[in-house]
Amino acid sequence: xxxxxxxxxxWVERLYIFECLRGLFTTxxxxxxxLFRYETLPTISYPEGQPEIRxxxxxxxxxxxxxxxxxRCVACGMCAAACPAHCIFIEATQSDDPxxxxxxxxxxxxxxxxxxxxxxxxxxxxxxxxxxxxxxxFMHRNREDFVAHLDDLVEWDPxxxxxxxxxxxxxxGTKNAEARKVWGMEVK
Amino acid sequence: xxxxxxxxxxxxxxxxxxxPHVCYHPYLPVSGNCRQCLVEQEGPRGRMLVIACxxxxxxxxxxxxxxxxxxxxxxxxxTQEFMLVNxxxxxxxxxxxxxxTLQENYMExxxxxxxxxxxxxKNYHGNPAHQFIDAKxxxxxxxxxxxxxxVLLDEERCVxxxxxxxxxxxxxxxxxxxxxxxxxxTYITTFPGEKLDHEYDLCVTDVCPVGAMTAKYxxxxxxxxxxxxxxxxxxxxxxxxxxxxxxxxGRIYRVMPRCNPVVNRSWLSNTSRLAFQQFDKNxxxxxxxxKPTFGSGKIAxxxxxxxxxxDLAALRVLKESLGDRAEIFGGSLLKVGQPDGxxxxxxxxANRAGMKLLGFADVSEFMKRASEFETLVTVNANLFxxxxxxxxxxxxxxxxxxxxxxxxxxxxxxxxxxxxxHWSEVQGTMVNSLNILQKLNACxxxxxxxxxxxxxxxxxxxxxxxxxxxxxxxKAGEFAPVLSGLTYDxxxxxxxxxxxxxx
Numbered sequence: 011x012x013x014x015x016x017x018x019x020x021w022v023e024r025l026y027i028f029e030c031l032r033g034l035f036t037t038x039x040x041x042x043x044x045l046f047r048y049e050t051l052p053t054i055s056y057p058e059g060q061p062e063i064r065x066x067x068x069x070x071x072x073x074x075x076x077x078x079x080x081x082r083c084v085a086c087g088m089c090a091a092a093c094p095a096h097c098i099f100i101e102a103t104q105s106d107d108p109x110x111x112x113x114x115x116x117x118x119x120x121x122x123x124x125x126x127x128x129x130x131x132x133x134x135x136x137x138x139x140x141x142x143x144x145x146x147x148f149m150h151r152n153r154e155d156f157v158a159h160l161d162d163l164v165e166w167d168p169x170x171x172x173x174x175x176x177x178x179x180x181x182x183g184t185k186n187a188e189a190r191k192v193w194g195m196e197v198k
Numbered sequence: 199x200x201x202x203x204x205x206x207x208x209x210x211x212x213x214x215x216x217x218p219h220v221c222y223h224p225y226l227p228v229s230g231n232c233r234q235c236l237v238e239q240e241g242p243r244g245r246m247l248v249i250a251c252x253x254x255x256x257x258x259x260x261x262x263x264x265x266x267x268x269x270x271x272x273x274x275x276x277t278q279e280f281m282l283v284n285x286x287x288x289x290x291x292x293x294x295x296x297x298x299t300l301q302e303n304y305m306e307x308x309x310x311x312x313x314x315x316x317x318x319x320k321n322y323h324g325n326p327a328h329q330f331i332d333a334k335x336x337x338x339x340x341x342x343x344x345x346x347x348x349v350l351l352d353e354e355r356c357v358x359x360x361x362x363x364x365x366x367x368x369x370x371x372x373x374x375x376x377x378x379x380x381x382x383x384t385y386i387t388t389f390p391g392e393k394l395d396h397e398y399d400l401c402v403t404d405v406c407p408v409g410a411m412t413a414k415y416x417x418x419x420x421x422x423x424x425x426x427x428x429x430x431x432x433x434x435x436x437x438x439x440x441x442x443x444x445x446x447x448g449r450i451y452r453v454m455p456r457c458n459p460v461v462n463r464s465w466l467s468n469t470s471r472l473a474f475q476q477f478d479k480n481x482x483x484x485x486x487x488x489k490p491t492f493g494s495g496k497i498a499x500x501x502x503x504x505x506x507x508x509d510l511a512a513l514r515v516l517k518e519s520l521g522d523r524a525e526i527f528g529g530s531l532l533k534v535g536q537p538d539g540x541x542x543x544x545x546x547x548a549n550r551a552g553m554k555l556l557g558f559a560d561v562s563e564f565m566k567r568a569s570e571f572e573t574l575v576t577v578n579a580n581l582f583x584x585x586x587x588x589x590x591x592x593x594x595x596x597x598x599x600x601x602x603x604x605x606x607x608x609x610x611x612x613x614x615x616x617x618x619x620h621w622s623e624v625q626g627t628m629v630n631s632l633n634i635l636q637k638l639n640a641c642x643x644x645x646x647x648x649x650x651x652x653x654x655x656x657x658x659x660x661x662x663x664x665x666x667x668x669x670x671x672x673k674a675g676e677f678a679p680v681l682s683g684l685t686y687d688x689x690x691x692x693x694x695x696x697x698x699x700x701x
Binding site: 084085086087088091102103104108109111112135136192193 | 288290291330332333338341342417418421423424
C-alpha cells in the first residue's frame with residue numbers, strides 16, 4: 011500500500027483568490043476551444059455527428075444469406091438456448107430444397123429485451139447470425155416494432171460489407187455468381 | 199444384490215454402474231451388434247472383453263469396468279470412434295439431439311479427437327439410390343426417406359443398431375422393416391413397394407437411439423430440452439398405458455410412453471400417442487357452475503370412460519345426497535375389443551375397474567331402462583356420439599345435463615352443458631384392467647385456468663365441494679374399502695397393485 015500525503019498549501023494558495031482565477035482560466039480555455047477549435051473536442055454532437063463504429067461492435071443483428079438468397083439459418087435454436095435474456099424466438103419447418111433439411115420459418119429478436127451480449131453469434135454453428143451491422147440506434151413508435159422479424163434481419167446490402175468475403179456470397183455481392191455455380195451443383 | 203435371471207448390463211445397472219449401449223433395449227431381444235457395452239471378464243484363459251448385454255450373470259463372476267480397467271475404457275472409446283466415422287455432425291438440426299444415445303455415450307465413453315482427414319470428410323455409403331453430392335463436394339444421402347404415413351427415415355444418421363427391425367419383428371409382430379446391404383453399405387428399408395404402416399409404428403422413433411427415425415407429427419416442432427414432462431396415464435384404454443405428456447408454452451407437443459414393466463413396458467399405440475392433437479380443440483369454455491334443482495323424477499348419473507376415481511367418488515356423493523331416486527351408471531356404448539398384448543386392452547372404458555369398485559352399474563343397463571328417468575347427468579360420457587341410434591331414446595328424458603371438456607354431440611343435445619377439465623389437466627387416479635391403481639398428474643396446458651375438474655363440478659352440485667383431488671380420493675376410500683387408507687404418495691410412478699391381485 012502506498013500512502014500519498016497531501017502537500018500543505020503555501021500562502022499564495024491559501025489566499026484563495028489566485029487559485030480561483032486559475033480555475034476560471036481553465037473554464038474559459040475550454041469554452042473558447044468549443045467556439046473556435048470545435049473539431050478537437052473529444053465529444054461529438056450527436057445526432058448531427060455520428061460516432062465511428064468498429065466491425066467488432068455488437069450492434070443490431072443480421073442473418074447471413076446463401077448464394078440463392080435464402081437465410082443460412084438452420085433453425086437449430088442454439089442462439090435461443092444461449093441467449094441469457096431469452097429474446098430469440100425460432101420456429102422451424104421443412105425445407106423445399108432436398109439437400110437442406112430444416113429451414114427457419116419465424117426468427118424474432120426482441121431488441122427491447124436483448125442485452126447485446128453476442129452469445130447468440132458465438133453459438134451459431136453455421137455462422138448465420140452476426141451483429142456487425144453497425145446500427146446502434148433503435149427508434150420506433152411502439153413496442154411491437156422493436157421486435158426484428160426474419161424479413162427485417164435478412165435485409166442488408168453486400169455493398170455495406172466490402173471486406174467481408176462471406177457477405178459477398180449473398181445475392182448482389184461480388185462473389186455471388188461464383189458461389190452460385192458451386193451451390194447450384196447438379197444433384198446426383 | 200442382483201436379480202437372478204438377468205444379463206450383465208442390467209445387473210451392473212442394478213448395482214449402480216451405467217454401461218453405455220446403443221443396440222440393447224430392455225424389452226427387445228438382444229442383438230449385440232453395437233459392441234458399445236464392452237466389459238472385461240475374468241475367465242479360464244485370462245481377462246477377455248465381452249459384451250455386457252449378452253453375458254448372463256453367474257455367481258462368482260469377476261468383471262472389470264472402465265473404472266478398474268484401462269483396456270475396457272480404450273475399447274469403448276475405439277468402438278465409439280468407429281460408430282461416429284460416418285455419422286453426420288448435424289446435431290444442431292437433429293430432432294433427437296438432447297436425448298440421443300450417441301451423444302450420451304460420446305460424453306461418457308468417447309471424447310476423442312477427430313482423426314478424420316478433412317479432405318475426405320464423412321461419406322454416406324448406404325442406399326445408392328439416395329446418394330447425392332452436396333455443395334462441399336461430399337458424398338451424402340438418404341436425408342428424408344418416406345418410410346410410411348407417420349415415420350421418416352434419415353439413412354445417414356442410422357447406426358444400424360436394428361432396434362426398429364427387432365421391434366417390428368418381435369413386438370409388433372409384423373416384419374415391415376429390414377436391414378439391406380452389408381457392412382458399411384447397410385441401410386434400413388421396407389420391402390419394395392411397401393410402407394411402414396402399423397398401429398405401433400411410432401414406437402420405432404422411441405427405440406431409435408439416434409435421430410434416424412423421426413415422427414412426422416413432431417418433426418422440427420420443438421427442441422427436446424425445452425419440453426417439460428408430466429407423468430400421467432392414457433385414459434383411452436382400460437390398460438391405462440403410462441405416458442409422459444411433453445409440453446411447452448402451454449400446449450402438449452408430444453406424448454411418450456413411460457416405462458412400466460407390468461403395464462405397457464416401453465410401448466404406446468399410435469391411437470393413444472396421437473390423441474393429444476384433439477385435446478385442445480373443440481373445447482367448452484369455463485362458465486359459472488350453479489347448483490341445479492333436480493325434479494321429482496328419477497335421476498340417472500352416467501360416468502364416461504375417462505372419469506377418474508375422484509369423479510366417480512363425487513358422483514357417488516351426489517347420488518347419496520339425492521337419495522334413492524338417483525342411480526349411478528358407468529361405461530360407454532362403444533364395443534369392447536380384444537387386447538393386442540402390447541399396450542392396449544381394447545376396452546375403451548379406461549376406469550372400468552374403478553367403476554366396479556365404487557358400485558357403478560354398466561351403462562347398458564341404463565339404456566334398457568332409459569324411459570324410467572326424468573333427469574340425465576352425463577360426465578365425460580358422449581353417449582350421443584358413441585351410438586347415435588341408441589341415444590335417440592334418451593331425447594325423451596326431460597332434463598339432460600352434460601359435463602364434458604369438449605363441445606361434442608351429447609353437449610349439443612343437452613339442455614344444460616357445463617365445461618370441465620380434460621383428463622390430461624386434472625390430478626386423479628384410475629384402476630386399470632390389471633387391478634393396478636395408477637396416478638394421473640395435471641399437465642399445465644388447460645386452455646382456461648378457471649375451468650373446474652369434473653369432480654369439483656359434481657361435488658358442488660351435491661353441495662359439498664371437494665377442494666382438492668386428495669379430498670375426493672379420501673372420500674372414494676369410504677365407498678371402496680380397498681382404496682381406504684391409501685394416499686397419493688403411496689402410489690408409486692408404476693402404480694399400486696390393489697388387494698385381490700391381478701384381475
